[in-house]
Amino acid sequence: MIKLSAKLMDIDYRGVMLNREDARKTGVLDGDRIQIINQERGASVQAVVTTTETIIQEGTVGIFYVTNKRLDAKEGETFEIRVADRPVSIDYIKKKMDGGKFTSDETFSVVKDIVNDVLSPGEVSAYITGSYINGLDMDEIEYLTRAMVSTGEQISFGSHPIVDKHSIGGVPGNKITLLVVPIIAAAGLKIPKTSSRAITGAGGTADLMEALCPVSFSADEVRNMTEKAGAVIVWGGATNIAPADDRIITHEYPLKIDARGQMLASVMAKKYAVGADLVVIDIPVGEHAKVRNPEEGRKLAREFIELGERLGMRVECALTYGDSPIGHAIGVNLEVREALKALEGANIPGSLIQKSTSLAGIALEMAGKAQNGEGGKLAEEILKSGKALEKMKEIIKIQGGNPDVKSDDIVPGSHSYDINAPESGYVVELNNSSLITIARTAGAPNDHGAGIYIHKKKGNHVKKGEPIFTIYADRPWRLESALETGRRLMPVIVEGMMIDRIPSDYWRNSRQL
Amino acid sequence: MIKLSAKLMDIDYRGVMLNREDARKTGVLDGDRIQIINQERGASVQAVVTTTETIIQEGTVGIFYVTNKRLDAKEGETFEIRVADRPVSIDYIKKKMDGGKFTSDETFSVVKDIVNDVLSPGEVSAYITGSYINGLDMDEIEYLTRAMVSTGEQISFGSHPIVDKHSIGGVPGNKITLLVVPIIAAAGLKIPKTSSRAITGAGGTADLMEALCPVSFSADEVRNMTEKAGAVIVWGGATNIAPADDRIITHEYPLKIDARGQMLASVMAKKYAVGADLVVIDIPVGEHAKVRNPEEGRKLAREFIELGERLGMRVECALTYGDSPIGHAIGVNLEVREALKALEGANIPGSLIQKSTSLAGIALEMAGKAQNGEGGKLAEEILKSGKALEKMKEIIKIQGGNPDVKSDDIVPGSHSYDINAPESGYVVELNNSSLITIARTAGAPNDHGAGIYIHKKKGNHVKKGEPIFTIYADRPWRLESALETGRRLMPVIVEGMMIDRIPSDYWRNSRQL
Missing domain, CATH: 2.40.40.20 (Barwin-like endoglucanases)
Structure with a gap:
C-alpha cells in the first residue's frame, strides 16, 4: 500500500x-x-x-x-x-470460456460488474465472445434476463394487462410502432413503449418520435404518463431500464455479432422491467434480414415464447417479410409524415397499414379485445375511425409535444433529387442495406429531413424517365454524396407482408408432434 | 465528412x-x-x-x-x-468465433492490426477469447508464429548454430538461465537470450540480470554483443522482437488464460526472430505448475517439436519437476547471489546445479559438443572449471555491468525475519504460489533485496526452533506485511529434478507405435 x-x-x-x-x-x-x-x-x-x-x-x-x-x-x-481484489465475476467469465454453464448468482455477478464498470472493456468482450461461442441455454438466458432487469429500474402498474411490442431491427422504414401503439391504446389497453435510436439504421422509433415530442423520460415519468394517456413512446436509453443492454451492445456492434441468448434477454428484460403481461414480437424474415428463413424464425419465436413463460409473460410472435422496406418512406420526417398520414386515414397502399394492423390485432386478441382471427379487423377499424389518431395526439401531448401536428407539417429536406427509370419495365429490387446507406449518406437520422421516398415498389410498372425514388437532404453537399451512392445502386423492390404467425402454444404443440 | x-x-x-x-x-x-x-x-x-x-x-x-x-x-x-473503413481483421476474428480456421494472410492481418493499435481492447480480447475457446491447429499456430516474427525486428547471424532456451514460467526461484547461458556460451556456442520481467512472479530473468548490468538493448545491439561475447541475457521487451506478444499477454493476464496456441507461437516466435537453430524447452510439471502431469507435458513437448520443425528449428524439451522452488533463493538479489555462488564453484546441493547442467547438456549434445548422454557431464565440467563464470563476466561486461562482481557483493535486504519450526520433524511442502505471494508482499521484484531464503527443503529434518526459511525486505513495513502472510502458510518443501526428457524424434517414434 x-x-x-x-x-x-x-x-x-x-x-x-x-x-x-x-x-x-x-x-x-x-x-x-x-x-x-x-x-x-x-x-x-x-x-x-x-x-x-x-x-x-x-x-x-x-x-x-x-x-x-x-x-x-x-x-x-x-x-x-x-x-483491489480481483472481481470474482472474471472467474465466471473464464468458466463460460471453458464450456461451463452460468448459475443465476454468477450471471447476476457478471451483469452487476458490467453495469458498475468494474469489468474492463477486454473482460466484457471476453464475456460476450465466450457466451456467443459456447452459447447460453434457456436457463442461462432466463438468469441473464432477470439480472438485466434487477440491475436497472422497474415499473409496476396498478391494473393489468400491460401490453408491449418489439420488432427485431434491420428493416428500413419500419415506422409501424407509431401506428401499433396508438391502436392498442385506443382499444383501452396500456402500452408503455420504450424504443431505441438508430445505431446502424436510418431512424429508430425514438428518433422518429423525437420529431413530434420529447422522448427522454425517467422510469417514473414513463409510468405516470402511461397511467394517464394509456401509452407512451419514449427513448429507452434515458430510463435506466435494463442498463446492461447498452454496455453489451456497445461491444457487440463492432464485431457485428448479435448473440442469440443476449438478444433474447435484452428484448425480454425491457418488456419485463416495464411490467408487461402480453408481448407481441415482430420477426422480419428474409435473405437480407437478421433472420434468414422461416424455420430460423420459428425457432427464435419458440425461444421468445418459452422465455416469456418462464418470466410470466405471454408472448406471440409474427414472422413478417423482412427483405423490403415498410411503406414508402425512409428517414425521420418522411417516415413520421407517412405514419401520420396513415393515422389521418389516408389510404396508403401496401405493407405499412397491413403490417401495423396485423401486429396490433394480435395484441388485441391476446388481451381479449377481439375474437381469434378478428384482431386485425378491429385494429383496422380503430385506425380508420380516427381513434388511433386521437390517441396518438394524446401521447404526443403528454410527452410535451404539439398535439395539433398534421402530417403536412412534417416536411422532408428542402434539397431533393429524383432517381428516374433508365428504361421502361417492372421495377427491380432495392436491397435494405443499400437503401439505408443512401439515407444515412443523405444525413439520416441526424438531419430529420434526410431520407428516401420510394415511388415504385415491387410489381409496379415504371416508364422510362419516371421517378423510381427521391432522395431528400437538409444540406446540399449531403444530397450530392447520397446521389453518388444512389447512382451506383440497382433498385429492386418487393412488397412486405406477414409470412406466418406463431401463437404462444405453437411451441408446445410442435413438441408433442 | x-x-x-x-x-x-x-x-x-x-x-x-x-x-x-x-x-x-x-x-x-x-x-x-x-x-x-x-x-x-x-x-x-x-x-x-x-x-x-x-x-x-x-x-x-x-x-x-x-x-x-x-x-x-x-x-x-x-x-x-x-x-474509416472497418478493419478487415475484425471479420477474421468473427470467423474464428464462428469456428472457422485462420489462413496465413488472415493471421498476419490480425497480428499487424494488434501491433499497430488498429484493433480496440475489446476486439483484441475477442480474438484471444475466440482462439482460446475454438483453438488453433498446428497450421494456424505456425501462421501466428510467422506473423509475430514478421511484425517485429529480426536478427540474423553470420555463423551457426545459434542456440536458445526457454522455461515455461511459474516456478519460483528459477534462476537457471544465469547458469545455462554462460555454460552453453563457454562451450563456444552463440546464445542471444531474450528474457521477460516478472508479471505475477517474484523475479523474471530480466529482473535478475538487471541487478548485474543494463538489460535494455535494441535488436541490433543484441546481435552485435552476441557476436562479440557469444551470449547476452537481455530484456525482450526493449527489443521490438515479436512485439505482438506483449499486447496479447496484457489481455490474457486478467483472465488468467494461457491459450496453448498463443503460448507456443509466442515462445517460438522469439526463438525464430533471434535466428535460433537449436532450442531447449524446459517444461516444469507438477500439481501446482502450469502443466499438471507428464502426459500433458509430453503432448506440449511434441507440439513444440513439430512447430520447430515447421520453422526449421530443432527443438528438444525437458520435463522438469515444477512443484518446488529451484534452489534455495527466491527474489532478485537472493537469486542472483545463489546463481553467482554456483558459477563461483560453491557446492550447492540439489536442484539448481542439477537442473541447469541437465538443460545446458541437452543443448551441448544437440550442437554436437558432446555425445548423447554426455552433455550433462560436460556442462558440469564447464561449470566446475570456472569457464562458465568467466563467460558470465564477459556477458556482464559487454552489457555494461561490473565484471568483477562477486556473489557476496549482492546482498539481500537489511530487514529479515526467520520463520522457525514450531515442532521437530521432517519439513512439509511449501507451495509455489504461497512462496511467491510472500516474496511479492516483501517487495519482490521491485525491491531487489526482498525475497525468501529456504533453509530446509524436502527430506530435511528440522528441530523445533530451527529456521525453515527467512524472509528479507528492503523496508521494515514490507517485512511486517510479508510476515503476516508467511505466518499463515503451512510450509511444504519438495526437491526439484528432471522427470523425463523428450528428444526431437520422440514425436515421430511415438506416431509409428
Missing part, C-alpha cells in the same frame, strides 16, 4: 492513471484494479489502472472524471492505494 | 475524442474508427473514437498523445474527419 496525491484529469473516462514506477511498487499492471482510499472521510472506490511514464509523475495518481464523480477527490488530496 | 479543429490532449492514450453531436453527424459510435485528414500537408491517421458530452465541444476533435505522435497536429489545426 502506498500513498499518492490526487491529480484530477478532466476527461470523462473511467479509471485512474499511475506512473509506471508506482504501479510496479503497488504490484499492478495496466488493466488491474486498485482501491483508492481516504479513510478519514470514508471515501473508497475501485478503479481500473492505466500506467504512464510521462503524464503522471511518481507520487501522484491521476483520477478521471467519471471515477471522481464517485470519489469526489480534491486536487492534491492524499489517498492510500492498494491492489 | 466534417471539419473539426484539433484540441491536443496531453495524456499518453491512443485515439481521439469527439463531442457526441459530431460523432452522430459523422455516423460513428464509441469504439468506431475515424480517419483524421489534413490534405494540404498530407497527414492522415486512423484512430478509435471515444465520445463525450462535456469535455470536447462541438466542432473540436480531442487528439491523445500517442495518436498525435503519428499525426503531429497543432492546437487549433483543422482536420477533415470521416468514418
